[in-house]
Amino acid sequence: MTPVITLLTDYGLEDGYVAACHGVIVGIAPGARLIDVCHLIPAGDVRRGAAVLAQTVPYLPPGIHIGVVDPGVGGARRAVAIEAGDRVFLGPDNGLLSWAVNASGGTTAAYEITNTDLFLSPVSPTFHGRDVFAPVAAHLGNGLPISELGAQVPPDRLVHLPAPTSYRREGAVEGEVVSVDRYGNAQLSISAGDLGSLGVRAGDTLAVWLGRRQLSVPFRETFASVPPGDLVAFADSAGLLAFAINCGDAAQRLGIPPGAHVRVSPAR
């Protein structure tokens, strides 16, 4: 069967970095199917990388998933391979993979990647994507057992990224802006389920606090449910509450970058 190997990095697209990884993989596993998840994760933004990977992975075929947002490359952090169901995640042990692993059912087994026979030689201290993760992924794709990579790591020793906070208090849900997409839609850490548990249904109106500001925001099926230019809240394609402006940029108009605190309750 054709192995599927996916890549998420913060390498950007202005250099040949991604291509070098592709080239290494194809050189070792010529039949592999490569899928680029995203290479425009802001440089070093592990949380953003973790969010994009976790939200995308349910739609990827089972395979080998490389994630490299690795400000500590060449330092003391481990390189790990984490098995989760029928998926294997490869990357730095800095939490980048942790949300995607959770979204895939949790860690089945984990290994430190130390088998230098599998690496390119020499290994650049600053480009483990090319010299470590790409060749290791290709060898796994060729059928190498994951246990050949190195010693097992107890799952509870892996670095876990704290999930974006979200909690219920006094009939409201509080959370934070997780990410802002290209359309200016602001995705919150508040799930559609949390909202439902407060009795909110599509068609209702939300009371939203952004710091000291309070807004009334219609909660609808989609941003196209309101007239162009209007603000709307909806359950987005990842099942999370999001704010949008139909044909506009909600994050910019509201001034809510990732990390901004938000409180939501049913409007009285």
Next chain:
Amino acid sequence: MTPVITLLTDYGLEDGYVAACHGVIVGIAPGARLIDVCHLIPAGDVRRGAAVLAQTVPYLPPGIHIGVVDPGVGGARRAVAIEAGDRVFLGPDNGLLSWAVNASGGTTAAYEITNTDLFLSPVSPTFHGRDVFAPVAAHLGNGLPISELGAQVPPDRLVHLPAPTSYRREGAVEGEVVSVDRYGNAQLSISAGDLGSLGVRAGDTLAVWLGRRQLSVPFRETFASVPPGDLVAFADSAGLLAFAINCGDAAQRLGIPPGAHVRVSPAR
């Protein structure tokens, strides 16, 4: 035979949206050949998407062509599959596909996409690319007859985008800037044929009106026919009249964004 599936969207490259579509397709049609036409169509810019798709499709192998620039996603607009010769176009019925369909010989048959058995479940109201068009394309790639998608739509009921205006008047051709590419070349809605019908040949000089400004512009084979820094008109790679500055940015220097009106005639 390997099915070819192509994708044009306004999803951008900063998220995992495109990868999710790829993943869904590969999960259903593991052998498909995917070609990304463009994912940086400005958000919601249906006309720009239509122009890029129509100009690229003649160079793509016959296949299944997904187009998603869909500001009305989740609203009342239909999802359609349009057969044109040996190609099938999938997307919202908002005109995005219409110029590419024309460039492919016109509609042979059209279907509303309503067969929910083919969709992911649940369907996000805001991400039909992933949940509707990607799986439907993959099933078509696997050989599913297009008639399984839903009821036929009479071709004259499909939404057609008005073509960029271009008309001859008093020995001149008038048109508009269709698009500006990365080099700052401004492509007009005036075809090389229109110009030829006025008797213009490479080597001639054009009289160009941009609003009240009038310019003399050499009409040449290519931008490299004039010295660096000089303005030139030429028939571009889509067969349309374009303005360029050799090693410079014509659209910026001339101040002609998409939509700007242009009048051209042979210089006396």
Next chain:
Amino acid sequence: MTPVITLLTDYGLEDGYVAACHGVIVGIAPGARLIDVCHLIPAGDVRRGAAVLAQTVPYLPPGIHIGVVDPGVGGARRAVAIEAGDRVFLGPDNGLLSWAVNASGGTTAAYEITNTDLFLSPVSPTFHGRDVFAPVAAHLGNGLPISELGAQVPPDRLVHLPAPTSYRREGAVEGEVVSVDRYGNAQLSISAGDLGSLGVRAGDTLAVWLGRRQLSVPFRETFASVPPGDLVAFADSAGLLAFAINCGDAAQRLGIPPGAHVRVSPAR
């Protein structure tokens, strides 16, 4: 065997230009494996294109490598195919390919591409990537002998791009900034070997002159060897000396764009 065809251009990703090339190749050589090396080379920046191609090609499988950064397209410059070991490079004869050819062991044989039977018809004077290089690459991928492309060109008649300058003088090495990557890391034309020949080892401190400014910069294995915010020099993933700021942007803070002169010696 599956032919590998790679593409490096300055076409950008906002248009369908790259897809048109992919489409043409796949139409002729349906089994080809395509790898995009980079399409965001700054428009017309032949030196940047040459650097990215040369630094990436050692990691690409043997194949057919298209490079198109071609400000003279449609003018008098030749289109060439250059054989270097088990690789073939296709592109304009403007020096773009020369560093990659050197990195691949030098020219074995070179041919002018003049066999119009292999081109699309008509050939747009401004889009040889789509109409000349893509179909020629696909035919080579299908097994066409390179000698069918046109007459041989003596290797010493090919255009060679002058390499970035680097020379030793009075116990120091002088060079220039070759490129700045997405992280703000500034790569110099000074190789790690040059530095080693001055007796510099990881752990030492460098005396660095940037114009009249002098800095002391630690030379380490990687940027993660210094605290966040600190400046560091290291041998980068291409074996060249680079300046970085751990979790910061060195090129911006130091004010050293590509071309800036740098002088380095061991600190006393």
